[in-house]
Amino acid sequence: xxxxxxxxxxxxxxxxxxxxxxxxxxxxxxxxxxxxxxxxxxxxxxxxxxxxxxxxxxxxxxxxxxxxxxxxxxxxxxxxxxxxxxxxxxxxxxxxxxxxxxxxxxxxxxxxxxxxxxxxxxxxxxxxxxxxxxxxxxxxxxxxxxxxxxxxxxxxxxxxxxxxxxxxxxxxxxxxxxxxxxxxxxxxxxxxxxxxxxxxxxxxxxxxxxxxxxxxxxxxxxxxxxxxxxxxxxxxxxxxxxxxxxxxxxxxxxxxxxxxxxxxxxxxxxxxxxxxxxxxxxxxxxxxxxxxxxxxxxxxxxxxxxxx
Amino acid sequence: xxxxxxxxxxxxxxxxxxxxxxxxxxxxxxxxxxxxxxxxxxxxxxxxxxxxxxxxxxxxxxxxxxxxxxxxxxxxxxxxxxxxxxxxxxxxxxxxxxxxxxxxxxxxxxxxxxxxxxxxxxxxxxxxxxxxxxxxxxxxxxxxxxxxxxxxxxxxxxxxxxxxxxxxxxxxxxxxxxxxxxxxxxxxxxxxxxxxxxxxxxxxxxxxxxxxxxxxxxxxxxxxxxxxxxxxxxxxxxxxxxxxxxxxxxxxxxxxxxxxxxxxxxxxxxxxxxxxxxxxxxxxxxxxxxxxxxxxxxxxxxxxxxxxxxxxxxxxxxxxxxxxxxxxxxxxxxxxxxxxxxxxxxxxxxxxxxxxxxxxxxxxxxxxxxxxxxx
Numbered sequence: 116x117x118x119x120x121x122x123x124x125x126x127x128x129x130x131x132x133x134x135x136x137x138x139x140x141x142x143x144x145x146x147x148x149x150x151x152x153x154x155x156x157x158x159x160x161x162x163x164x165x166x167x168x169x170x171x172x173x174x175x176x177x178x179x180x181x182x183x184x185x186x187x188x189x190x191x192x193x194x195x196x197x198x199x200x201x202x203x204x205x206x207x208x209x210x211x212x213x214x215x216x217x218x219x220x221x222x223x224x225x226x227x228x229x230x231x232x233x234x235x236x237x238x239x240x241x242x243x244x245x246x247x248x249x250x251x252x253x254x255x256x257x258x259x260x261x262x263x264x265x266x267x268x269x270x271x272x273x274x275x276x277x278x279x280x281x282x283x284x285x286x287x288x289x290x291x292x293x294x295x296x297x298x299x300x301x302x303x304x305x306x307x308x309x310x311x312x313x314x315x316x317x318x319x320x321x322x323x324x325x326x327x328x329x330x331x332x333x334x335x336x337x338x339x340x341x342x343x344x345x346x347x348x349x350x351x352x353x354x355x356x357x358x359x360x361x362x363x364x365x366x367x368x369x370x371x372x373x374x375x376x377x378x379x380x381x382x383x384x385x386x387x388x389x390x391x392x393x394x395x396x397x398x399x400x401x402x403x404x405x406x407x408x409x410x411x412x413x414x415x416x417x418x419x420x421x422x423x
Numbered sequence: 424x425x426x427x428x429x430x431x432x433x434x435x436x437x438x439x440x441x442x443x444x445x446x447x448x449x450x451x452x453x454x455x456x457x458x459x460x461x462x463x464x465x466x467x468x469x470x471x472x473x474x475x476x477x478x479x480x481x482x483x484x485x486x487x488x489x490x491x492x493x494x495x496x497x498x499x500x501x502x503x504x505x506x507x508x509x510x511x512x513x514x515x516x517x518x519x520x521x522x523x524x525x526x527x528x529x530x531x532x533x534x535x536x537x538x539x540x541x542x543x544x545x546x547x548x549x550x551x552x553x554x555x556x557x558x559x560x561x562x563x564x565x566x567x568x569x570x571x572x573x574x575x576x577x578x579x580x581x582x583x584x585x586x587x588x589x590x591x592x593x594x595x596x597x598x599x600x601x602x603x604x605x606x607x608x609x610x611x612x613x614x615x616x617x618x619x620x621x622x623x624x625x626x627x628x629x630x631x632x633x634x635x636x637x638x639x640x641x642x643x644x645x646x647x648x649x650x651x652x653x654x655x656x657x658x659x660x661x662x663x664x665x666x667x668x669x670x671x672x673x674x675x676x677x678x679x680x681x682x683x684x685x686x687x688x689x690x691x692x693x694x695x696x697x698x699x700x701x702x703x704x705x706x707x708x709x710x711x712x713x714x715x716x717x718x719x720x721x722x723x724x725x726x727x728x729x730x731x732x733x734x735x736x737x738x739x740x741x742x743x744x745x746x747x748x749x750x751x752x753x754x755x756x757x758x759x760x761x762x763x764x765x766x767x768x769x770x771x772x773x774x775x776x777x778x779x780x781x782x783x784x785x786x787x788x789x790x791x792x793x794x795x796x797x798x
Contacts, residue, residue, distance in 0.1 A: 370658065384501070
């Protein structure tokens, strides 16, 4: 604070503090608190709001346990609330997306940081960035076109004689959603890992090679541990963005896929019940945060590591 | 979560700054409103129909001198949201929902009443504003809804590839021989009506719309049957674009979709046909908000849409059917021909109007749609 005052003077410092306060309070804290407060109240006709039935309860949150469906997994049949089931699948497929993003991003990040000629690096980064400039809607919709039953992918595969009948790519469970999410969010994994690997001293890798370590051991013992904070922040970002994405699952979803955000959206728009929708939104936020914290604890990553 | 949060704050920011600008400009806005009290109407209607801004409102302004401030929204759930906000903020006079929602809107306390002496109730075609529809338009005994346009949701079939029973039936949607594009809650209602017509239900399907106990009993049966036959559904749709793409890009051979989809695909090898159980029909119309500021203008506007010319323009804009007597003389002949090709007098008499659906019903219906999608 003293430093800021000395550097910018009183007026400018005050302006900056006020702007930051305004941003946080009006644009982040107040809307979230409003939604949080709404989530504990029942959905009532406008005329009854504030009336005797308008009381606080956990009823909206408990609705997630309503409506069982019968499912079977590995031959075991069980009955599970439909929204819990949707939530479980959302978490599972978000994890899958995170894993595949990591598998794709790590080799590329290593290549960019340690192998490629530094002079061609800017071109490479530019090429990677260009898709990020295109709107998320367009990218998801482009994949919808590619995967469509009468779309270019089927035409290509049939033209090459690899398949005889067109395949319904967009109607194979979560395939379309996973493909779309990976394409949309893989760069959020790539750049943190790239930063992590880049800060590793190349001499360490060379020393390991000189001492006869096989390539996989170099990665396992040197590169991976060093880039762990980068991997962690990339994974957290991809996971949270995937689990919270509404657009990609809506556009690329099949007739058997349902994302938890779509359930929230349905509460808002189909059932017109904003209160339950708010409750579900907070459930998603809370449970994802818990999940990520547990995962970070398991992998022994601290928040302060990521901040570095 | 991150992306949704940031979009949210950005929007809040825009709203906040707009509100700020509004406060600064308030004296100007208020005084200009005061000067021009005779000529404005704030109307919230459907997005995606360009003829309104291109022609319809200009024609109305030419006839009456009233300027329509049109706010386009994509679906009536969003309209409901806007109306709720307008209860606090004002700024909306007329909205255009469908008749089956009027009960829910009214029980939420959003609606004001029309003054029938300022309208021309004789202008409407029989069955739209009188009879059962008339009763539904008058919750609590006062007129709160008047029709503006009506249309249907029925079968679009690929004439070359769809396998239809004779006569065509809603059951064809669930036949394993066909690939279908459906929207979940309509599909469940269609399933229920088909089961009802083929005598597979313990009680009439209509009971579910008035009695929540019956609803659960009947929808459980329809859901179980629909899930069993879900294998042939190739795409869900929720709007015009998805429905169209379900046929053209994803190869559906049959679908339960809006008439506008059938109209748009009429020259591409698809036909719009009425099932033997009767096509599903909807009508939409105007409701006036409880705190409407321009009440006289609203009545003038509603009355104009019931006149032959106004009704025809309104229906042409939606590629649907007019509500006013004598409007068919003003209609686009191609749209008229399309409708007459699907609906003869028998099919017209069999139309099944969406019943009223209460807020409680809608919540439960959403749960069934969820289960259907997740199966």
